[in-house]
Amino acid sequence: MRAEHHADPGKENIMRKAAVLGLGIIGTGLVRNLVRSGHEVTVWNRSERTLPREVGAARRAPTIRDAVAGQDRVLVCLTGPDAQREVYWGENGVLASVAPGTIVADVTTTDPGVSREVAEAMAERGASALDAPVFGSRNEAWEGQLDFCCGGSREAFTAMKPTLEPLAATIHYMGDHGSGSAMKLVGNLLVAAQMASLGEALSLAQKAGLQSEAVMGVLEVTDYSSALIRGVGKASLARDFAPNFYLRHMLKDARLIRDFARDESVPLPVTSVIEALYQAALNAGLGDLNASALHEMMFAQAGLGSKKQ
Structure with missing residues (x-):
């Protein structure tokens, strides 16, 4: 069992301040666990957002400049490259506000090229950047069980790691900026592929008249099972598509994967089809549901309707 993180009274002035920019599903979880671990946390979001009671101790900043001022550790959690360009390069953005010596860990799922651009611009200001995207969703973020994959200098990674530990199940150093x-x-390619194949499998199982509980009894124990199959399978069979990771964000990630693969001259024929499926699901009005709502569209295409099985 993973130990709880509590503040150490003897270290109250050592690396106990942090700012979080971006208060979506993941960002809110980051704030919660920084507060729980004894950090003094300042937060900023592009739009007004009500924070859960558990993160009420965080200080709201009216601007990015105000949030970043006086911080030596900053976490950024945005929706993708467009939001990053606005938050970093915009008027009074991070690059105009960051102090020399600051380390910014960006957990945004983004193009590796953008991560390298951020790192270069930060270095010009005497600061350091880590691209530190995470695997995990609402529950993992809330419970401090995210898996971090970090790119940047080893020195910045080592210095930032104590701030990430209360947020993480695992922390991985992948190499230089962009890695x-x-x-x-790479990981989200596998997520998208599992999601699509699971939707096809569940459609076929239901159309063949197999009972949902019996199907999951097999899928939960076989060597081809996974946490995604076990968790999402049950929810999809129950027609539960409450958002933990929005479908529209999965489409955004599929596009990033496509562009990244093109830059690396790697053909991804299967992933290209999955991207098209997610585009169709978005066009069907499912964008604000969970990424697994792709299955709702697949079930309809199989003539299964939308009622619970």
Whole structure:
């Protein structure tokens, strides 16, 4: 069992301040666990957002400049490259506000090239950047069980690691700038592939008249099972598509994977089809549901309807 993180009274002035920019599903979880571990946390979001009671101790900053001022550790959690360019390069953005010596760990799922651009711009200001995207969703973020994949200098990684530990199940150093973002896209390719194949399998099982509980009884124990198959399988059979990771974000990631693979001259014929499926699901109005709502569209295409089985 993973130990709980508690503040050490003897270290209250050592690396106990941090800012978090971006308060979506993952960002809110980051704030919660930084607060729980004894950090003094300052937060900023592009739009007004109500924070859960558990993170009420965080200080809201009206601007990025105000959030970053006086911080030597900053975490950024945004929706992708467009948001990054606005938050870093915008007027009074991170690059205009960051102090020399600051380390910024960016957990955004993004293009590795953008991560390298951020790192170069930060270095010009005497600061350091880590691309540090995460695997995990709502529950993992809330419970401090995210898996971090970090790219950047070994020195910045070592210095930032104590701030990441209360947020993480595992922390991986992948190499130079951009390598964390590259690993995130490699992993999300597998997520997208499992999601699509699971939808096809569940469609076929239901159409063949197999009972949902019996199907999951097999899928939970076989050597081809996974945490995604076990968790998402049950939820999809129950027609539960409450968002933990928005479908529209999965489509965004599929596009990032496509562009990354093109830059690396790697053909991805299967992933290209999956991207098209997610585009169709978005067009069907499923973008604000969970990424597994792809299965809702697949079930309909199989003539299964939307009622619970």
